[in-house]
Amino acid sequence: MTMLDVRNVSKHFGRLAAVSEISMQVAPGELRAIIGPNGAGKTTFFNMISGFFAPTTGDIVFDGVTVTKLPVAARVAMGMARTFQITEIFPELTVRENIRIGVESSLGLRQRFWLRARDLAVVRRGIDEAVTQAGLTSKADRLVGELSHGDQRAAEIATALTLKPRLLLLDEPTAGMGEHETYAVANLIRRLHKNSAYTIVLIEHDMRVVFNLADKITVLAEGRMLAEGTPAEIAENPAVQEAYLGKAE
Amino acid sequence: MFQLVLFNVTNGLIIGAFYVLMALGLSLILNLSNVINFAHGNFLALGGYMAFVLTPYIGFWGALLVSPLLTALFGFVIERLMIRRVYGRDPVYSLLLTFGLAFIMQDACRYIWGPNGLPMNVPDLLAQPLTADLFFITWYRIFMVAIVIVAVAGLFAFLRYTRVGIRIRAGTLDLDTVNALGVNVGMLRSLNFAVGSLLAGLAGVLAAGQIGLNPNMGDDLLMPSFIAIIVGGVGSLTGTLLGGLLIGVAAALTTVVWPAASEAVIYVIMLVVLVVRPRGLLGEEGMLT
Amino acid sequence: MSVTTADAVRPLPGRRWLTAAIVWALLLSVPAWLPMLGGYTALAARVLVLGLAAMSFNLLLGFTGVMSFGHAAYFGLGAYGAGLTLKYLAASTPLAMLMGVLLGGVAGTLFGLLIVRRRGVYFAMVTVAFGQIAFYIAYSWNDLTGGYDGLRGFTRAPLDLGFATIDIANNDIAFYYFLLAVFAVATGLQGLLLASPFGRTLLAIRENERRARFLGIPIERHIWMSFSISCAFTALAGALYALLNNFADPMGLHYTLSGEIVIMAVMGGMRAFWGPLVGATLFVVAQDYISSITVNWMSFVGLIFVLVVLFFPRGLLGMLQGRGGR
Numbered sequence: 001m002t003m004l005d006v007r008n009v010s011k012h013f014g015r016l017a018a019v020s021e022i023s024m025q026v027a028p029g030e031l032r033a034i035i036g037p038n039g040a041g042k043t044t045f046f047n048m049i050s051g052f053f054a055p056t057t058g059d060i061v062f063d064g065v066t067v068t069k070l071p072v073a074a075r076v077a078m079g080m081a082r083t084f085q086i087t088e089i090f091p092e093l094t095v096r097e098n099i100r101i102g103v104e105s106s107l108g109l110r111q112r113f114w115l116r117a118r119d120l121a122v123v124r125r126g127i128d129e130a131v132t133q134a135g136l137t138s139k140a141d142r143l144v145g146e147l148s149h150g151d152q153r154a155a156e157i158a159t160a161l162t163l164k165p166r167l168l169l170l171d172e173p174t175a176g177m178g179e180h181e182t183y184a185v186a187n188l189i190r191r192l193h194k195n196s197a198y199t200i201v202l203i204e205h206d207m208r209v210v211f212n213l214a215d216k217i218t219v220l221a222e223g224r225m226l227a228e229g230t231p232a233e234i235a236e237n238p239a240v241q242e243a244y245l246g247k248a249e
Numbered sequence: 250m251f252q253l254v255l256f257n258v259t260n261g262l263i264i265g266a267f268y269v270l271m272a273l274g275l276s277l278i279l280n281l282s283n284v285i286n287f288a289h290g291n292f293l294a295l296g297g298y299m300a301f302v303l304t305p306y307i308g309f310w311g312a313l314l315v316s317p318l319l320t321a322l323f324g325f326v327i328e329r330l331m332i333r334r335v336y337g338r339d340p341v342y343s344l345l346l347t348f349g350l351a352f353i354m355q356d357a358c359r360y361i362w363g364p365n366g367l368p369m370n371v372p373d374l375l376a377q378p379l380t381a382d383l384f385f386i387t388w389y390r391i392f393m394v395a396i397v398i399v400a401v402a403g404l405f406a407f408l409r410y411t412r413v414g415i416r417i418r419a420g421t422l423d424l425d426t427v428n429a430l431g432v433n434v435g436m437l438r439s440l441n442f443a444v445g446s447l448l449a450g451l452a453g454v455l456a457a458g459q460i461g462l463n464p465n466m467g468d469d470l471l472m473p474s475f476i477a478i479i480v481g482g483v484g485s486l487t488g489t490l491l492g493g494l495l496i497g498v499a500a501a502l503t504t505v506v507w508p509a510a511s512e513a514v515i516y517v518i519m520l521v522v523l524v525v526r527p528r529g530l531l532g533e534e535g536m537l538t
Numbered sequence: 539m540s541v542t543t544a545d546a547v548r549p550l551p552g553r554r555w556l557t558a559a560i561v562w563a564l565l566l567s568v569p570a571w572l573p574m575l576g577g578y579t580a581l582a583a584r585v586l587v588l589g590l591a592a593m594s595f596n597l598l599l600g601f602t603g604v605m606s607f608g609h610a611a612y613f614g615l616g617a618y619g620a621g622l623t624l625k626y627l628a629a630s631t632p633l634a635m636l637m638g639v640l641l642g643g644v645a646g647t648l649f650g651l652l653i654v655r656r657r658g659v660y661f662a663m664v665t666v667a668f669g670q671i672a673f674y675i676a677y678s679w680n681d682l683t684g685g686y687d688g689l690r691g692f693t694r695a696p697l698d699l700g701f702a703t704i705d706i707a708n709n710d711i712a713f714y715y716f717l718l719a720v721f722a723v724a725t726g727l728q729g730l731l732l733a734s735p736f737g738r739t740l741l742a743i744r745e746n747e748r749r750a751r752f753l754g755i756p757i758e759r760h761i762w763m764s765f766s767i768s769c770a771f772t773a774l775a776g777a778l779y780a781l782l783n784n785f786a787d788p789m790g791l792h793y794t795l796s797g798e799i800v801i802m803a804v805m806g807g808m809r810a811f812w813g814p815l816v817g818a819t820l821f822v823v824a825q826d827y828i829s830s831i832t833v834n835w836m837s838f839v840g841l842i843f844v845l846v847v848l849f850f851p852r853g854l855l856g857m858l859q860g861r862g863g864r
Contacts, residue, residue: 082752113735334848339605341808346847349801516670
């Protein structure tokens with residue numbers, strides 16, 4: 001059984017082929033890392049999965065349903081959530097409010113003009129859960145825009161988690177972070193994966209994070225699939241070493 | 250009947266030519282700097298009044314050349330002093346700024362030159378009708394259309410062949426990249442604003458010769474210019490050109506059959522375009538969102 | 539939109555109640571203190587009406603992050619709806635208000651469908667052009683609207699409550715309190731709206747459209763709803779304006795008024811609930827004063843626009859609260 005089945009997708013921007021015929025299967029509960037040098041087409045690939053734009057050719061099947069051309073809102077409703085390379089949050093709202101918007105959206109309350117006490121209790125519980133999960137209890141009432149980079153990232157992930165996603169897409173979750181923050185975010189991802197059994201696909205540049213966390217790794221280069229395998233297999237792969245690791249390190 | 254139709258079609262072309270000059274200037278500024286210049290009609294009036302002041306000294310032909318350049322200089326200074334301070338901020342601020350500027354400029358014209366209309370004399374040669382049969386078409390009307398054609402061709406050549414022009418076009422597509430290539434984007438925007446103002450100033454001189462001067466002379470052209478941009482498609486100068494001509498001619502032809510609806514037809518065209526083709530005739534999809 | 543440092547502290551709940559208490563105390567006591575300052579009740583009535591228009595507009599600008607520059611259209615449609623009702627249908631003030639709200643609200647709802655995919659200055663440009671359609675119709679349809687001279691020949695009707703009649707037609711102070719009551723209901727509804735999940739969804743769109751979209755929020759539908767609601771409230775303000783003046787004119791639809799509504803919201807503080815009311819107060823009083831001392835009042839009004847944009851972009855309440863637009 002597969003949670004996410006990407007079949008032969010390509011994306012062309014004018015004459016430029018950003019992604020060519022990539023396929024990938026992700027099993028439920030798996031943590032998949034996508035790596036590759038700059039310009040490998042990772043983000044383009046990600047954007048097609050999350051619905052930012054549709055592939056030129058190929059199909060994307062999520063949990064048995066073809067979602068290739070579905071808009072973002074429909075994919076979110078089916079249980080897909082994502083974060084961005086540059087953290088996307090609501091900077092002038094508090095952590096709680098950020099999360100609350102996600103909770104209310106996932107409960108289908110976003111268009112309500114009032115809440116019944118019963119709904120309010122459910123919302124409160126959802127917020128508390130997500131705040132705890134992200135480890136932000138002590139900062140819950142601060143404006144997200146004022147938090148550190150790592151905490152903002154945690155808040156973004158926590159907000160995405162309120163959607164109760166069956167597939168979590170993380171675009172470079174540790175991008176631009178220092179040693180300490182990277183460690184904290186990697187730990188958060190590990191907890192989500194090991195303790196809560198989330199299915200996660202992430203793009204990552206930090207190789208320590210990738211090789212420590214991932215069950216399987218997909219390597220892209222110049223818009224094509226270069227290799228796929230367990231961290232051990234990828235580390236041994238001569239093509240990967242030459243095309244990617246050799247140059248990068 | 251034939252004369253009536255011809256009269257209205259010429260009128261339409263002339264009005265369309267003014268829409269085009271105004272709208273192209275607005276469109277240039279909008280595309281590069283993301284600013285709607287509400288004062289654009291007042292730049293037009295300024296061009297007209299300066300020609301009025303200059304004509305006794307340097308004649309109509311001199312004023313036709315110098316006044317648009319002075320309007321461009323004025324636009325350059327305004328951009329340097331004020332407009333640039335709102336780049337990158339919420340769009341509400343650039344709208345309010347140029348809106349306030351429009352108030353001030355209109356009032357200043359009224360204060361300096363009085364609230365009533367002033368006549369502007371054009372050379373006798375141009376004031377003559379073409380022939381006795383076509384008494385309603387003066388040489389001045391032909392001259393206006395010719396100047397507008399030259400100006401528009403000049404603008405497109407400028408954007409295509411000069412270094413600044415090419416940079417303006419590139420900046421319209423991707424300002425960050427142009428910036429990263431080491432182009433002085435601040436100066437580019439100032440020059441671009443000046444070019445837009447130049448077109449407004451030129452339109453002002455031409456309009457003054459046709460309808461005379463008054464402080465609100467640009468106001469009636471502002472809204473049709475917006476519509477020309479919307480109809481033509483935001484982000485496309487060629488679209489703006491087409492849009493301006495289209496609504497000008499459509500308004501004139503409507504005058505033949507149903508005079509009262511000549512202005513309404515402009516709005517109807519806009520609504521039809523918004524419903525049928527929201528991005529405009531030649532607009533880029535990405536420019537919408 | 540990327541992450542920016544929010545140099546903002548939000549008002550404490552206690553302070554919010556305090557602000558509301560001050561606002562209401564001042565508004566309720568206007569007839570007592572305004573004449574002592576040399577003002578007149580009709581001026582306060584103008585402030586209330588335009589303040590309501592600016593607050594309604596601000597549901598969009600301040601709380602959804604969408605820039606409409608054509609709100610005068612809905613204000614004017616509200617005014618004509620009310621005026622035409624009183625003149626041709628029935629001498630009923632509540633019916634006039636209802637018809638005004640319907641006319642402006644329905645026009646906004648329909649037009650909103652055409653434009654919700656546009657953003658930023660393009661949204662502003664299309665809204666201003668559409669606003670001019672309403673202006674053009676009112677201006678040209680002489681037989682119905684009175685054209686350039688405006689719609690005259692109607693007066694607001696006394697309020698018949700069944701058990702008593704309130705003479706808002708002739709008693710200025712009674713009419714002021716009537717306006718204040720309508721204002722209270724309208725702004726109360728707006729407050730509830732903004733505190734609701736729907737209001738938070740709008741805030742999410744304002745703060746970060748991309749994030750909101752990836753939380754499964756259908757952005758266009760919500761902007762459309764916000765636009766429609768904002769237009770309906772603005773039309774209510776317009777209807778009140780017609781009642782106030784017993785007159786509706788095309789200038790009430792012109793984009794000049796749209797710009798004034800925007801500056802009111804911004805100069806008072808577009809991120810603060812009461813900001814637009816404060817802005818309307820400053821603007822109306824300043825305009826009233828300046829136009830009484832100089833014929834060149836337009837320059838000064840223009841100068842207000844420029845100075846606010848360049849030096850006080852957060853508006854008065856924004857500066858007091860440390861919150862506002864950047």
